[in-house]
Amino acid sequence: MQSHPPGRPRTVAIIGAGPAGITAAYQLVKSGIRTEVFEAAPSVGGLARTIDLWNQKVDLGPHRFFSSDPRVNKVWLEVMGDDYEMVNRLTRIYYKGRFFYYPLKPFNALANLGVLEAMRCMTSYGVQRFRRCNEQDCFETWVVGRFGRRLFEIFFKTYSEKLWGIGCQELDADFAAQRIKKLSLLEAIKNSLFTGNGNQHKTLVDQFAYPHNGSGEVYRRMAAFVRNNGGSVECKQPVHRVLVKDRRAIGLEFENGEQRFFDQVISTMPLNLLVTRLANVPDRIVAAANSLRFRNTILVYLKVESTRLFKDNWLYIHSPELRTGRITNFRNWAPQLYGDEPSSILALEYWCNNEDPLWSEKDDRLIDLAKNELNKTGLTNKAVISAGYVHRIPRCYPVYVRGYKNALEPVEQYLKQIDGLTVIGRYGSFKYNNQDHSILMGVLAAENIAQDAKLHDLWQINTDYEYQESAVISKTGLVREPSKSRGLPAPAPVPSAA
Ligand SMILES: Cc1cc2nc3c(=O)[nH]c(=O)nc-3n(C[C@H](O)[C@H](O)[C@H](O)COP(=O)(O)OP(=O)(O)OC[C@H]3O[C@@H](n4cnc5c(N)ncnc54)[C@H](O)[C@@H]3O)c2cc1C
Structure with missing residues (x-):
């Protein structure tokens, strides 16, 4: 002292x-x-x-904790010592019954979208590259400008609207600028083809440090x-x-x-x-x-009597027919979380405003909703869902209207x-x-x-x-990043809810 x-x-x-x-x-x-x-x-x-x-x-x-800022990582390591795991991140997008890897894997994306849809996406992307729209003050024009309209509609629109409860034209471009910044489709494809070249955009980082408890x-x-x-x-x-x-x-x-x-x-x-x-x-x-607005979250935890459900840390649920926006599987984080328990705990996220009926819905109705939606995805493999628990978080997200x-x-x-x-x-x-x-x-x-x-x-x-130095946490402590590419310190695969 x-x-x-x-x-x-x-x-x-x-x-x-x-x-x-x-x-x-x-x-x-x-x-x-x-x-x-x-x-x-x-x-x-x-x-x-x-x-x-x-x-x-x-x-x-x-x-998931991630930073390239040595000041942040130093404090984190000082507190955690070596009491953490390096977790391989796996997150996919669930869209209309199919799973898309993110970062994009071209063959997986192609197989899931089908040749015709994939060609439509590439065409719409190509058209956009020539069009060069300068109006990028809202989320929609920002994303369309970088990814093309077709990909915007598949990978950004429904998810963002679920999360924010407003149209993508009402959402400020700041949200996209801060969360996906310079990532472009070409960069995503390049990274998926040439991984490990030390030049990955930070939204594509695929390991993170996670405290045992x-x-x-x-x-x-x-x-x-x-x-x-x-x-x-x-x-x-x-x-x-x-x-x-x-x-x-x-x-x-x-x-x-x-x-x-x-x-x-x-x-x-x-x-x-x-x-x-x-x-x-x-x-x-x-x-x-x-006039500053916040969005609420309802977390519905479900206990599923199986230890092998799906391998992702979490899934983004883009499918418009499901109200949940994200499903986390805590079984895939660190073994210390579940110990000897023979079940998996999943959390389904629902986003809403104070005035939405969902926010004041009874817990058992929310648990039923989550069970039904989970069963619709087929992710439980017919395993028994033996318990449910609801946790409400008011003012979870500042809304960048x-x-x-x-x-x-x-x-x-x-x-x-x-x-x-x-x-x-x-x-x-x-x-x-x-x-x-x-x-x-x-x-x-x-x-x-x-x-x-x-x-x-x-x-x-x-x-x-922005920061001067760039260093990330590894299992053996802080290591300098191979490239000093600057930019977004906290990666998100799509402009995601964090
Ligand atoms: C579903 C979800 C997923 C997320 N995923 C990630 C992720 O993957 N990676 C990541 O890095 N971050 C993630 N985050 C974000 C992360 O949780 C926040 O960035 C972080 O918790 C913010 O810390 P904070 O101290 O600024 O605010 P908070 O965590 O909100 O803490 C504020 C504290 O102030 C207390 N408080 C409020 N009002 C009063 C009062 N009047 N009197 C006394 N106390 C008060 C609150 O109870 C609270 O404990 C996620 C958040 C959510 C909700």
């Missing part, structure tokens, strides 16, 4: 013990700053936590470190609002009405709630914050004027973060505070941030 230089805050309060908040706490405690974390949920880890279910461990949907283990260990080193982490302690006086954050008010005072506050609570609960916020800022930045920008400017308040995290800063982005935000927020300097503008950290 370091001694306390003058100018640094003595006490920091952190709202939320998800990856962003607990990483910030972990780093601050190492700097010798008294840090108190307040978490609304009964346990730490946020969306990346791991829960116990039917004598096994499962995450809240698939949680689930993704939440990282954050559980960080919380233990904070508690053992002079900090505190209080669960079931929802914060109502941040107290601000003379444009300076001075403490927190909890849901139970209690107030506590701190030198600085880091917030990872939903941005709209943070802003609208502050005192004396101008109406236009309240209106802007209220076209033009959302016009609302985010004034909110950001307003919050920047409040001294001693740092806003980070996925719904905390309305950025479509993966774990690695939230960990990075936590690391950099702690650095700003510990060094009492605005070293990093945390609002600038997006899912497509």
Whole structure:
């Protein structure tokens, strides 16, 4: 622990013990700053936590950790030691009864699409290459511009509409730009033909590090470190609002009405709630914050009495006739998750808004829906589905509605004027973060505070941030990437739900 230089805050309060908040706490405690974390949920880890279910461990949907940023990977390895597996990633797209490998494998794609459809796709792609459409402000024109309309309709449209609940023309191009960036069809085909040439786009990376006891283990260990080193982490302690006086954050008010005072506050609570609960916020800022939309997720876990269902870590369900968008098979992550249990746990994801009837549907009806849909795919091989469990996650995804930045920008400017308040995290800063982005935000927020300097503008950290060095986690620790290709640090095969 370091001694306390003058100018640094003595006490920091952190709202939320998800990856962003607990990483910030972990780093601050190492700097010798008294840090108190307040978490609304009964346990730490946020969306990346791991829960116990039917004598096994499962995450809240698939949680693959991947980063090429040495700062992020260093912290992750420091916490996990060698208590992780390198998992070979296998993910396929299920579309109209067929399975498409992703990254695309030309022969598999050809066999599945059929020669005629494949030719249509290539023609539509070729036409698009000549057309050169400049209007790429929405998701649809962005993807069509790179992949052609036919492939857009097969591989992007239905899935994206399930995920976001809005048409692809209403979805901002940022979503595609951040998640699939420079990947083009030609690059995907090139990579599938010439794998291992060290020049793969990062969306095609096919191994990832996974903690033996689930993704939440990282954050559980960080919380233990904070508690053992002079900090505190209080669960079931929802914060109502941040107290601000003379444009300076001075403490927190909890849901139970209690107030506590701190030198600085880091917030990872939903941005709209943070802003609208502050005192004396101008109406236009309240209106802007209220216009930011989030999408919910319902996870339906099913216990299937078989250990050999399908080999993928997860499947993307593009078929329009099924409402589920993704199916995770936790049997294919790490053996420590299931131990000696002779069954597999699958999680089916359903995305919806608060006002959709599905969100308030009874649990047993949701379990029936998931069972029926799973059986329709044929993935269970007629094995018995012996139990179901429903987990609802509100505000799971910040929705990048076209033009959302016009609302985010004034909110950001307003919050920047409040001294001693740092806003980070996925719904905390309305950025479509993966774990690695939230960990990075936590690391950099702690650095700003510990060094009492605005070293990093945390609002600038997006899912497509650039970094100087590139190093990835391997079984033996951190290794430099063979190529220093820059770009998307968190890969996704299609602009996927993470
Ligand atoms: C289904 C699904 C799949 C995903 N797959 C991947 C993946 O494969 N790879 C990957 O890297 N990432 C994945 N993610 C994303 C990953 O979970 C998030 O990026 C990460 O959890 C974000 O961390 P965070 O700390 O910013 O936010 P969160 O995890 O949301 O944590 C915020 C915390 O703040 C707490 N909180 C909120 N309000 C209050 C309040 N008022 N008072 C006190 N506490 C409060 C919450 O309870 C929560 O614990 C996935 C997410 C989902 C939902």
